[in-house]
Amino acid sequence: MSVRCAIWSLFAASYMALAALAQPVPPAPHARFVVVLDAAHGGDDTGGRLANGQLEKSFTLAISVRLRSLLAARGIQVVTTRDSDVAVDPVKRAEIANHAQALACLSLHATESGSGIYLFTSSLPPAAPARFPAWRTAQSAWVTRSLKLTGVLNSALLNAGMSVTMARFSLPAMDSMTCPAVTVEIAPEQNAGHETTAELSDKDYQARVAAALAAALLEWRTEARQP
């Protein structure tokens, strides 16, 4: 009887060991690279009206979908704040980003004013991480990394031949995100003589912007994985 019990115990232990080996090993926290794409506006919040009559909410969604495809094709996990024409308030956007525990959060906007690409980082002063950060200033602990992400985006966009303006400003959703967060505002492309060379409706321009952002995020993934 005792021999039978010992055999069964041995069999059960072996089975459990094999089952444990068959299960995928959960990735280490630093190895999980998630990008949050926040297409601005949506639903009743149409955003600005662009030159060709297109609404900003439609443009940002189109760029978000295009960028998500590019990132997914490179094996990057993407979380979006909206996939359709629905209203998402800034609090919900920040909640989605914070739950994703992403290593990059991009809010996508568009404007007819100015030219080129604008990169906005939170104007909150850097602060040490806190166990319970204040909601409206949660980005403080991430500002330093957000600025590094801005630098990577800036380099990639400049390499793609685009003009880039970097600035710091307070934006409600971004200031509550607990991830490296940058707001990207896309404006028509102009040359040195302030002549428009690419409208926002230009599909090639949209593709170039999305490709440059994807290249930047690939570079950022490499930097983020470095200890």
Add this chain to the structure above:
Amino acid sequence: MIPRHQIILFALLLVASLAMGATLWHLRERAHQRLLAGQDSAPTSAPAVAPAEPAALLVANDSDGSILTQLHSLPLPADPEARARAVLGKLLDLYAAPGAAHPVSGGASSVTQVFLLPAPEIAGAVPAAVNSKNKNSRTVVILSRESRARIPGAPLQDARQAEPLLAVVNLTRSFADNHPSGIETEMLTVLSICGTLHANLPRITQVRFLVAGQQRATLAGHADLTRTYLTGDAVPSDRAHP
């Protein structure tokens, strides 16, 4: 032969007509006097008689995203609130002018009031700072330095020795509704207003915005108007160059 009763009726109608005419004349004179009295009490000459003083306006430019100081000579009232409204009115007049580098319709009438209150100690305020802008290494503008530009001829005033003030800028609904939508353009409007207030009234260290007397979430969909903006503090410029 005219009957007697018709003569009497004619006479009565004639007297009534004359009486009504006299009454109308009297009422007209009274209305005219009332109008003149109202004109006398209208405060129309106060801004014009105020002495012209140099005012520093931080004027935004959409083409390069810069905010640069321009000096203008304006008749500025002595009252700080009226003074703040006057400089903002001039700033918005520049934006409403044809060919403006930062076109925003509305003009001086877009600022309904500017209230100045003792600045509270707040934890949620954020620097109203563009800090730096770097567009293909073309332009570097630091708002905090621009906004601290002294006006030539103005008395040197140490803002730290005076009581700091919170400026509440009440904008019209039409100004906000017609403002171009976009983070950059809205940011430039907010920052140029904050910087202009601080440059001309250094005691103003915080700015809040109302639209038609009410709190509004954003200016035109982007710039947060629920926050208190700090005019004097700015993140050092090197932080904007990752």
